[in-house]
Amino acid sequence: MAGILKSVSGKNKINLKNKKFALVVAEWNEEITETLFNGAYQALLELGAKKDNIIRKNVPGSFELPLGAQQMAGQKKIDAVICIGCVIQGDTPHFDYICQAVANGIMNVNLKFNKPVAFGVLTTLNKKQALERAGGRLGNKGEEAAVTVVKMLTP
Numbered sequence: 001m002a003g004i005l006k007s008v009s010g011k012n013k014i015n016l017k018n019k020k021f022a023l024v025v026a027e028w029n030e031e032i033t034e035t036l037f038n039g040a041y042q043a044l045l046e047l048g049a050k051k052d053n054i055i056r057k058n059v060p061g062s063f064e065l066p067l068g069a070q071q072m073a074g075q076k077k078i079d080a081v082i083c084i085g086c087v088i089q090g091d092t093p094h095f096d097y098i099c100q101a102v103a104n105g106i107m108n109v110n111l112k113f114n115k116p117v118a119f120g121v122l123t124t125l126n127k128k129q130a131l132e133r134a135g136g137r138l139g140n141k142g143e144e145a146a147v148t149v150v151k152m153l154t155p
């Protein structure tokens with residue numbers, strides 16, 4: 001077990017065999033979000049989750065992540081949700097509206113359902129910054145989001 005995954009090993013490690021996860025993945029900037037998805041998915045498997053207990057739901061863009069997360073978190077069988085997205089700044093204030101709405105929306109889902117819902121959403125100034133955080137020199141933020149929900153499930 002490497003890197004950040006080590007932070008959930010040790011005597012407090014939770015058994016994930018019967019835990020069910022939903023990954024909600026935005027299709028915008030797909031090259032990036034697929035890498036984040038793979039990071040999160042592999043991390044869950046390495047931490048002990050079963051393939052059959054991980055479901056994926058695609059949404060068009062990051063703005064749709066809170067609704068997708070709500071649809072998943074509202075299901076009794078789902079223990080935790082990981083939202084995956086990538087918003088890259090453009091020439092207009094659109095970026096700020098999307099990022100703020102997505103962050104607030106995802107936080108609301110956490111609190112509404114009392115379940116971990118991770119913010120695995122890159123909000124970057126350019127594509128280079130996004131690539132650095134999607135398997136590049138700054139790691140994979142999808143993997144970190146998976147570790148976050150596992151830590152939150154740990155009693």
Ligand code: DLZ
Nearest residue numbers: 026028060061062063064085086087088
């Ligand atoms: C419209 C839009 C733009 C310009 N940029 C992004 C982006 O960088 N990342 C992302 O995830 N989604 C983007 N979107 C799409 C919005 O999230 C949303 O899907 C649309 O505004 C429709 O609600």
